[in-house]
Amino acid sequence: MARTTDGNDAPVPQRLLAAATRLFAEQGYDRTSVQEIVEAAGVTKGALYHYFGSKEDLLQEVYSRVLRLQQERLDAFADAQAPVEQRLRDAAADVVVTTIENLDDAAIFFRSMHHLSPEKNKQVRVERRRYHERFRALVEEGQRSGVFSTATPADLVVDYHFGSVHHLSTWYRPDGPLSQQEVADHLADLLLRALRP
Amino acid sequence: MARTTDGNDAPVPQRLLAAATRLFAEQGYDRTSVQEIVEAAGVTKGALYHYFGSKEDLLQEVYSRVLRLQQERLDAFADAQAPVEQRLRDAAADVVVTTIENLDDAAIFFRSMHHLSPEKNKQVRVERRRYHERFRALVEEGQRSGVFSTATPADLVVDYHFGSVHHLSTWYRPDGPLSQQEVADHLADLLLRALRP
DNA sequence: GATGACATACCGACTGGTTAGTCTGCTGGG
DNA sequence: CCCAGCAGACTAACCAGTCGGTATGTCATC
Structure with a gap:
């Protein structure tokens, strides 16, 4: 051995x-x-x-792992063959599930970003922005094709949804009354209901 | 002098x-x-x-100030004479405005809670819970009277909205394209739209 | 209206403890 | 023989909180 x-x-x-x-x-x-x-x-x-070069490198590793995973999953759902409302719902629900599955990473992600040095922080922001824009593109596509309301700017819709995702690490407890999938379905549902024309 | x-x-x-x-x-x-x-x-x-007795006391002062202010404002809106959908909308928009007006406090609030000692943390949780329940009561009232959909548990609706409020300190910039009031109106609107039966 | 007793408000050097990161050296497999 | 992989003592810096000291004000007493 x-x-x-x-x-x-x-x-x-x-x-x-x-x-x-x-x-x-x-x-x-x-x-x-x-x-x-x-x-x-x-x-x-x-x-x-x-x-590792430093303690901070450990933190950055956590960040890149999360970002890579979420981006891959979003791309998969966004590129699927399905109506846009279906693709958005799937993507919205999936990010909830993977966030709950990696609640530790999520808690670190949203609480400790300001502990990264300026250049690493910038890099993280760039990757996050890419993610945000992919998601926003889905909303805009639905708005253009008329299946989503245009009452709210797409950017704000995305921040609205990600606020609730971000917030999960504050209140979600695995031993609570709702399963991961139930929470994901509810949150995706709220998003889609808010977007009804 | x-x-x-x-x-x-x-x-x-x-x-x-x-x-x-x-x-x-x-x-x-x-x-x-x-x-x-x-x-x-x-x-x-x-x-x-x-x-001040300690550095931590300074942090706790920030917390009590925020909690007191938000609770007072919520109570005022919730107790008003108006249809429940109006009261909820006003309360939802107001918390956005006051959060933006005190963005520093909000950032501290959500990022630094775990830096408080267990007993102070517990006290903050208790006060936050009171706030949450007051807000939830509004949602439930609307659900009972049929003006809001019952598709989503009221608790989750509240967490959905507060996620977006929580998130403000991450993305809102005073020099951005949207004014405080515009953001507040949009976010309140999204909440109410999501609750349409 | 001078005197002393006591309190409030604040100064700043100091202490004991902690921490990230370094460096020298050991060890076992190729 | 050599070096990646790792051990662990060491250092230099920092930091929350303490403590003795000073300045100013207030009140009672004679």
Whole structure:
């Protein structure tokens, strides 16, 4: 056996990232010391600084992982063959489900953005903007074709929906009365109902 | 003249609170040192610890100020003499306006809650819950009387709306294309449209 | 209306504790 | 033999909160 220490068997970088994600979500980025992270991962600082350049790099890894995942999923739904109201509903519900499935990442994402250095923050904003615009394009498509109301600017509609997604990490509890899918259906429904002409 | 030093003329405790609010919103609670706060307020640590028991007390003051203000305003709108759909719309739009007017407080509120000690956090949660329930009662009243759809549980409707309010501090810019009132009207409109039977 | 007792408001040097990141060195597999 | 992979002691910086000190004001007493 190659494994002598405790903890799980994943490679060290993944263990570090998993530990950091959990701790950042629980205590916040600044309240989590590098020492805590390496202890939770069952290694020492030497290992962390062997794989990551800084504590901040860990945070950025969390961000890129989330952004990549969400963008891929959105693209898949937006490119599907279906009426635009169906594509928007699917995309809107899916982002709720994946956000709930990765609630730790979501909590970190929305609470700790200002802890990234200016240039990394800028990069994250750029990627987020791409995501936002893809989503907005769906709304605009529906508005142009007349299936959605044009009463509200598409930008604001997108922010409205993402506000509720963003907010999930504040109130959603897995042991609550609603399942992930139920919440997703309700939130997608609210969006589509608000967009009825 | 009684004033010898620079800075504005407000009493020291208010100056400290104002400086802390701005700095907490800009840099986050943990990133802001007590030294920075007292320098921004034009005093020294002695003054701060003369009026406040701890750095955390400053944060809690921000919270109580926001909560008190929002609750007062909600109560006023909810108790008004008007059809329920009008009362809900007014309340929904008003919370958007006051949130935008105090965007710093809002940013702190949603980002720094986990920096409060457990007991203070609990107290904030209790007050927030009261607010949430007052708002939910409005939705339920409309649902019972048939002017709002019952497709979505009232709790979720409230969280949907407050998600968008919460989110404002992320995207709203005073120099953007929409005025406070326009944003408020649009968001209230989206809520009411989503609730149409 | 001088004197002393006490309080309020604030100053700023200091302390004890914590932290991110560094650096030297060990170890086992190729 | 060599080096990726990692250990862990160490450093330099920072920070919340403390504490003894000062300046100013207020009130009672003689």
